[in-house]
Amino acid sequence: ANRLFRKIKREPAMALPHLYGLFQEDADAYDVLSHVAICADPRNTAVAQLAANLHTLGTSEQPGDQIRATNNLQSLLHEHSDWRWSTNMSNIFHNLNTVLNAWTLDDILKIERPADLTTASLPQSVIVSVQFLNRIITELHKVERVEDLRTKMIFLENTLKAIHDAQHMMIDQKEEMCAVAPPPEQLALSTTLTHWQNIIVELIQRMKGRAFISCTLKNENMPVSAQVPLVYEIANDGLNVAQHVRLRVQEGEGYHLAENGYTDVLIDILPPGEKQEVSTTIVPTNGERRLRVVWDITYDDAIDDARLLEFADVLEFTDPNKPFERIFPIPYVTGTPLKSDDVFVGREDVFAFIRENLLGTHQNNAVILHGQRRTGKTSVLYRLGRVMTETHIAVLIDMQGKPARGEAEFLYSIADDIVFSLEEHDIFVEMPEREAFDDAPEFFFRNRFLRGLQKELGDKNLLLLFDEFEELQQRVESGRLSPEIFTFLRNLMQHEDKVDFVFSGTHKLEQLGAEYWSVLFNIAVYKPITFLGNNEIRRLILEPVADKSIEYDPLAIKRISHVAAGHPYFTQLILHEMIVYYNETERTYITVTDVDKVLERIVERGEAHFKYIWAESSNEEQLVLRGLTELLVGAEAVNVKDLQKFLADRGYKWDEAWDEALLSVQSRDIITSRTAKSPLYRFKVDLIRLWIDHTRPAL
Known part of the structure; x- marks a missing residue:
């Protein structure tokens, strides 16, 4: 240690290269570093601080110690710009400090790609570490630039591979670079990579865990017969397999279930991205030319068991009772106050x-x-x-x-x-x-x-x-x-x-x-001035088009009522888009599947009011809403304790600011609870949840 200190004293500008040379020459490099810090102080406090912080960075497994060490090293090298490597190494310690502070996916995505190192005089371990960090951050930034789930999954898998490659690099580093002691940045980088790996793995598991089932009646027009075969197409548009998919036709007005007519159909496994057709049989009983058929589907996936979906559609035996008639002008108003009574209901x-x-x-x-x-x-x-x-x-x-x-x-x-x-x-x-x-x-x-x-x-x-x-x-x-x-x-x-x-x-x-x-x-x-009630919503859906050929299935009305919750603007917006959809498709009978297609359009387009609500929310409020959105997948409501744990697992410690954020979004009618003292929360307007789920990254 004394010999090394004297060497640095003769060549103070070479302090960094001399200290880094230890890691390729001496297996006890960190013991030597501690003695250099003692020898140098108080004769050369800068060298003492440099040796002490390199020792802390290379030996402490505590993130707090690593963050303080990189911060100290960055400041020290900035003060001693005459030292060799000082500029490059100061930038490296700045980047390492930023990386160590990134404990959530949001934090990671905010990190800018470090500049490539062109100088060959720096330690090879440092150059390689920066290259791997660049690769990881580049792949993660790609995830933000795409919306398709499968493409996101590709980039997340690429990120995970880059992390694994970096971890293997550090394992092999001693042999490949002839180092007999690990360089000081390696331990901090290893801590960060393990944490980042856990974040990416959990995100991939959540994205892979959900199956998304849709179902349509393929033969909506059929000649009258004693027994009518119904053909359904069941599709899994999610990222995980759906198991025990069971379609069951319900008894309805105007028909009953045929004996031995396969009214209950089971698909054992429906892989992601695949479709399957199944058939059932009903017997018409009232001679009507139109029948409303009701069925439900239950299935299991990696997140939920026995998830239930309801469907309905109309089977037409002859021409529709109401031929298609284009609706223009569209009676519903979006974005401006209602100045006439045509679509004003309630209040x-x-x-x-x-x-x-x-x-x-x-x-x-x-x-x-x-x-x-x-x-x-x-x-x-x-x-x-x-x-x-x-x-x-x-x-x-x-x-x-x-x-x-x-x-x-x-x-x-x-x-x-x-x-x-x-x-x-x-x-x-x-x-x-x-x-x-x-x-x-x-x-x-x-x-x-x-x-x-x-x-x-x-x-x-x-x-x-x-x-x-x-x-x-x-x-x-x-x-x-x-x-x-x-x-x-x-x-x-x-x-x-x-x-x-x-x-x-x-x-x-x-x-x-x-x-x-x-x-x-x-x-x-x-x-x-609150939201519209259920009766007012029903009037708003039906009365303005009562003399038109459009007809809403009761499940479609229920879906609109649920997703807009009577919010006047969002209800008018959905109904306006429903008429646009009706004019385009010429479907005179609107089902819940049609409503969901329109909701997808609205969410993808990103109405300005969604963005206004988001911009008016503080950072804590946005995180509360994102956390609730993820936890509400497959759930009716979320317990506050579950929300606290969910955020804590991602590095967000709950304090008074989070309580205030929860109260704020509730006072703004974004979320609601069943009673004033209830700990269970859900979105009051479910359309806002759909928009957040579609446009905001997972935590």
């Missing part, structure tokens, strides 16, 4: 609440409607004008479209909205000049303009409908409006008997934060 509870508060015995002339984005709040405001037409003249005030150059401009634009709405009711009043608002905008708007309308209003009230009311806060905080606007609006609510107010937004009062909201809204009543 009677909301309208009754507003009537009760504006007209009841204990009147309150300010109502706040709050709900998540795209849950139909603006559509309710449009509809409210017609619901309240006997007692009110409604004025929609779109806060996002309002000028914001001070109170005068703001109140003048509201006056313009009022005049326009009055004209729609054949009440014509003169619009004030813009300059009239300049000196005292609040006084003129209230005392001159509003009170000047009382004669024209007669026995009706003005109903001011403020959409996106949170915009007021943003304008006040940016200095475009004075905070006194809140006091002015409160004064109107309290003292103007001919004016009522409805505010619509996405937040509850306690979520808004600013004190001036309490000034305005502590005299208001609240009504949440």
